[in-house]
Amino acid sequence: MSISARIDIRKGISGRKRRWITATLILTLLISILSIVILMVGNTIYPIKTVVAVLSGETVKGATFAIGTLRLPRLLSGLMVGMAFGFAGSTFQTILRNPLASPDIIGVSAGSSVAAIFCILVLNLSGLVVSFVSVIFGLLVSATIYRLSQGGQFSGGRLILIGIGVQAMLNSVISYMLLKANQYDVPGAMRWLSGSLNTMSMNDIPRLATVVVVFGSITILLGKLLQMLELGEQSAISLGVRTDLTRILLIGSAVVLTAFATAVSGPIAFVAFLSGPIAKRIVGSGKSHALPSALVGALLVLVADFIGQFALGIKLPVGVITGILGAPYLILLLIRMNRTGGAA
Amino acid sequence: MKSSRFTGIIFISIVGLGLCILLSLTLGARVIPLNETIEAIFSNQRTTVNQVVVFERIPRTIFGMIAGMALGVSGALMQAITRNPIADPSILGVNTGASLAVVIGIAFFSIGSLNAFIWFAIGGAAVTALAVYTIGSIGPGGPTPIKLALAGAATSAALSSLVSAIMLPRTEVMNLFRFWQVGSISGATWEGISTVLPFLIIGLGVSFALAPALDILALGEELASGLGVKTNTIRVIGATGGVLLTGATTAIAGPIGFVGLMVPHIVRLAVGSSLKRVLPLSAIGGATLLLGADVIGRVLGRPSELEAGIITAFIGAPILIMIARKAKVKML
Numbered sequence: 001m002s003i004s005a006r007i008d009i010r011k012g013i014s015g016r017k018r019r020w021i022t023a024t025l026i027l028t029l030l031i032s033i034l035s036i037v038i039l040m041v042g043n044t045i046y047p048i049k050t051v052v053a054v055l056s057g058e059t060v061k062g063a064t065f066a067i068g069t070l071r072l073p074r075l076l077s078g079l080m081v082g083m084a085f086g087f088a089g090s091t092f093q094t095i096l097r098n099p100l101a102s103p104d105i106i107g108v109s110a111g112s113s114v115a116a117i118f119c120i121l122v123l124n125l126s127g128l129v130v131s132f133v134s135v136i137f138g139l140l141v142s143a144t145i146y147r148l149s150q151g152g153q154f155s156g157g158r159l160i161l162i163g164i165g166v167q168a169m170l171n172s173v174i175s176y177m178l179l180k181a182n183q184y185d186v187p188g189a190m191r192w193l194s195g196s197l198n199t200m201s202m203n204d205i206p207r208l209a210t211v212v213v214v215f216g217s218i219t220i221l222l223g224k225l226l227q228m229l230e231l232g233e234q235s236a237i238s239l240g241v242r243t244d245l246t247r248i249l250l251i252g253s254a255v256v257l258t259a260f261a262t263a264v265s266g267p268i269a270f271v272a273f274l275s276g277p278i279a280k281r282i283v284g285s286g287k288s289h290a291l292p293s294a295l296v297g298a299l300l301v302l303v304a305d306f307i308g309q310f311a312l313g314i315k316l317p318v319g320v321i322t323g324i325l326g327a328p329y330l331i332l333l334l335i336r337m338n339r340t341g342g343a344a
Numbered sequence: 345m346k347s348s349r350f351t352g353i354i355f356i357s358i359v360g361l362g363l364c365i366l367l368s369l370t371l372g373a374r375v376i377p378l379n380e381t382i383e384a385i386f387s388n389q390r391t392t393v394n395q396v397v398v399f400e401r402i403p404r405t406i407f408g409m410i411a412g413m414a415l416g417v418s419g420a421l422m423q424a425i426t427r428n429p430i431a432d433p434s435i436l437g438v439n440t441g442a443s444l445a446v447v448i449g450i451a452f453f454s455i456g457s458l459n460a461f462i463w464f465a466i467g468g469a470a471v472t473a474l475a476v477y478t479i480g481s482i483g484p485g486g487p488t489p490i491k492l493a494l495a496g497a498a499t500s501a502a503l504s505s506l507v508s509a510i511m512l513p514r515t516e517v518m519n520l521f522r523f524w525q526v527g528s529i530s531g532a533t534w535e536g537i538s539t540v541l542p543f544l545i546i547g548l549g550v551s552f553a554l555a556p557a558l559d560i561l562a563l564g565e566e567l568a569s570g571l572g573v574k575t576n577t578i579r580v581i582g583a584t585g586g587v588l589l590t591g592a593t594t595a596i597a598g599p600i601g602f603v604g605l606m607v608p609h610i611v612r613l614a615v616g617s618s619l620k621r622v623l624p625l626s627a628i629g630g631a632t633l634l635l636g637a638d639v640i641g642r643v644l645g646r647p648s649e650l651e652a653g654i655i656t657a658f659i660g661a662p663i664l665i666m667i668a669r670k671a672k673v674k675m676l
Contacts, residue, residue: 100494105501148665157490158668161430164497165664168434168601172657175526179651187515194508269505314513323505330498331479338483338491 020287027282027295031079034302038075039067041310069202077200077264078301078318080208082271084261086297087212087219089272090279090290091254095247096159099333102273103258106163109272110170111141112262113193117174121181121189128207131263138259141166142251195268195319197305204264211260215253216294222250223288268304268319270326271297277333350621353614357628361409364635368405369398372642373649407532408638408652409631411593412603414544416630418589419604420611420622421551424558425582426477429609429667430489433469433590434601434657437500441472442594443525444503451510451517458539458596466543466591473587475499527600527653529638536596543592548627550585554578555619562617600653602660603630609663633659 039051046063053060054067089102096106103109115137119125125133145166149159178189191198225246258272278300279292304321370381376394384395415433422431433439445468449455455464480488480495511518557578561568568575593600607629608622615621634652637659641650 098494100498105494105497148669161490161493161668162665164435164493165661165668167497168664169657169661172526172601172654176651176654179526180648183519186518187512190508190518191512194505194512269501316509316512320505320509320512323502324509327502327505330502334479334495334498335482338479338481338495 016284016287020283020292023282024292024295027292027299031295031299031302034299034306035075035079038302038306039071041306042066042071073200073202073205074197074305075302076205077208078197078305079298080205080212081197081261081265081268082275082298082301083216083294084208084212084257084297085268085271085301086275086279086294087216087290088254088258088261089274089297090276090293091219091250092272093276095250098157098160099277099337100273101160101163102276103254104267104269104272105167106160107145107167107170108138108142108163108255108258109262109267110167110174112138112259113267114170114173116263116266117177117189117193120192121177121185127203131207131260134263135256135259138255138262139252141170142255146248146251191317192266194317195266195322196317197265197301198317200264208260208264211256215257216290218253219250219257219290220288222246223290225250266317266319268301269323270330271300271322274300274322274326274329350615354625354628357625357632361628361632361635364632364639365405365409367639368408368635369401371639372397372401373647403534403537404529404532404638405635407537407596408529408635410537410541410544411529411597411600412631412634413627414547414589414593414630415600415603415634416607416626416628417548417551417623418586419606419630420608420619420626421554421558421582421586421589422604423608424562424619425579425586426492427562428489428492430493430605430664432602432605433473433594434599435493435496435605435664436473436476437496437503438469438473438476438587438590439594439599439601440500440503440507441468441475442466442591443521443599444468444507445471446524446595447507447510447517447521450521451514458536462539462543462592462595465595466588469591469594470584470587472499472503473583477583524598526651527594527598527656528651529597529600529634530649530651532596540592540596543588547585547589547592550581551589552623554582554585555623558582559619562619598653600634600656602656602664603633606656606660606663607633609667 036048036051039055040046040048044062044066046067050060050063051067054063055072058064085103088108089104092101092103092106092108093099112134115134116130119130119133145159145163148162148166174193178186178193181189261268275293275297276289279289279296282296283289283292300322301318304325305318308316308318308321366378366381369385370376370378374394374397376384376398380394381398384390384398390396390399419432422433422436423429425431442465445464446461449460449464453460455461476492476495476499479499480492483491507521511521557573560571560573561575561578563571565575590604607626611622611625611629615625633656637655638652641652641655644650644655
């Protein structure tokens with residue numbers, strides 16, 4: 001290789017790195033600005049000064065309740081949940097090499113939803129127990145899907161198809177529970193099922209944050225391995241990456257993230273699915289897009305929740321907004337993918 | 345295959361269907377002895393409680409039969425048209441399309457009559473089927489199972505958030521709709537049967553009339569057009585028939601999944617892939633399966649019941665998984 005070619009490659013690498021850093025910084029900046037706006041705007045609009053005062057612990061009449069008890073938990077949980085879905089989505093999409101293979105389409109979210117709905121409607125539980133049960137059940141469901149799709153060569157396509165089948169079963173269980181539930185519990189359960197940040201309190205935040213930080217870091221740290229996986233099964237083996245173990249660890253943490261976030265907010269439609277492709281678009285290929293996906297996820301949830309609360313005449317849960325915003329993009333992506341033969 | 349064997353299989357499946365009909369009349373929250381059931385039907389008396397119960401179960405049984413036929417035939421038809429082993433209304437998102445149309449109808453056009461339900465459901469089913477098929481067949485390789493399934497799952501996810509958006513602010517719609525969201529034949533009435541019957545008869549007629557042409561289509565696009573079959577016309581008419589069958593059934597029973605997926609598969613194992621044989625057997629098989637699922641649901645869920653749609657999902661999803669496991673990686 002000539003020296004000039006080597007310099008060109010190096011330039012390419014540093015260019016990509018710069019693009020990654022810029023993109024990440026811009027995303028963080030956008031999230032910060034949006035967060036401040038969310039804390040300021042509501043039924044009463046408070047100036048920045050009041051927001052800062054409340055955040056630094058001063059008691060301001062009215063504002064302390066509105067900002068500290070209502071808006072802050074909502075903002076933080078939206079942030080965490082969005083990041084969790086973003087991480088999980090990008091992991092699934094990278095491993096299965098299919099942008100459509102996000103946890104909300106192949107049945108992982110449905111697994112957690114079944115457990116959570118069961119806890120809420122039948123056992124009348126709430127809080128940590130619900131999260132715990134749905135994490136376990138989400139893991140079980142994913143393990144089942146993974147086991148069933150083995151045999152012979154691993155095929156992402158087979159896994160997706162099996163996931164869709166499992167999801168159909170789980171959905172019928174959810175509908176059944178809704179059908180048999182007390183009429184007064186149904187609106188609450190439905191709202192949860194479409195993904196909502198309505199019932200958040202400060203108590204949910206610490207454990208959600210712990211999960212996002214711990215499993216998010218695992219996802220980022222394994223990001224390098226993930227990139228090698230992206231080169232394809234055969235080349236990864238020759239690069240010395242233990243593909244199966246990496247895959248299981250990554251999917252495992254993605255499932256924990258999905259299940260935990262789902263237990264808190266309900267399955268917010270399409271966030272996991274949309275974050276990866278958008279992040280990839282911004283960052284470009286070649287760099288791991290786990291962190292950018294998480295940031296995009298957070299941004300999506302916050303924007304959608306803001307729209308759902310204030311932009312329309314009626315208040316709609318965040319999941320409905322992401323669902324409606326995501327649908328056209330989804331169709332577009334499907335068409336583009338099919339045209340290039342990506343899905344087959 | 346010898347036609348004597350085919351006749352034998354038809355005979356056996358009719359016996360099986362007869363058995364399910366009897367079970368459907370006798371079993372449930374209240375078990376009625378077989379001889380009493382038969383006596384009640386032939387004497388046409390409604391004096392004892394048991395006799396009244398038997399007559400209550402007749403419309404449900406008849407509806408289960410025709411709905412099962414419709415679903416079985418539409419599954420076989422869709423699989424033949426798309427030349428795709430997993431084509432089924434529930435997987436292609438057609439059910440969700442019908443649901444969305446009905447919810448829109450309830451919320452914005454305040455529809456309440458069965459007839460309106462049916463038209464909305466058929467419209468929604470048709471639009472969704474067309475959209476999903478178009479999206480799934482773009483690109484090289486045409487509509488492969490995995491592309492269609494993903495297009496269906498994705499579309500159905502998108503449509504269900506629209507359903508939530510319309511439904512959440514309206515509690516009364518939510519209550520009406522949740523009873524419709526789980527497929528069940530328990531709500532069947534004579535009125536319902538007579539309303540859907542014309543649609544189903546047209547749909548079944550179209551399907552059976554198309555069978556020979558579709559068999560030629562199975563030989564391959566080029567060969568079929570060489571033999572003078574208008575492939576696109578056949579596809580469009582066939583799809584219309586399939587949508588009529590699914591849409592009309594869904595309007596009354598709600599989304600019942602997997603009947604159309606399983607039955608043709610089992611039937612093809614028994615009699616091969618000629619539609620002239622697959623269609624009639626799928627009709628009988630679909631009826632047997634749906635009635636059977638309904639009976640199982642009634643027995644398991646006593647004193648209440650488990651909806652037939654839940655039972656079919658639990659029998660059908662494993663079969664989908666089996667198909668996916670058996671399929672070669674290339675085929676997906």
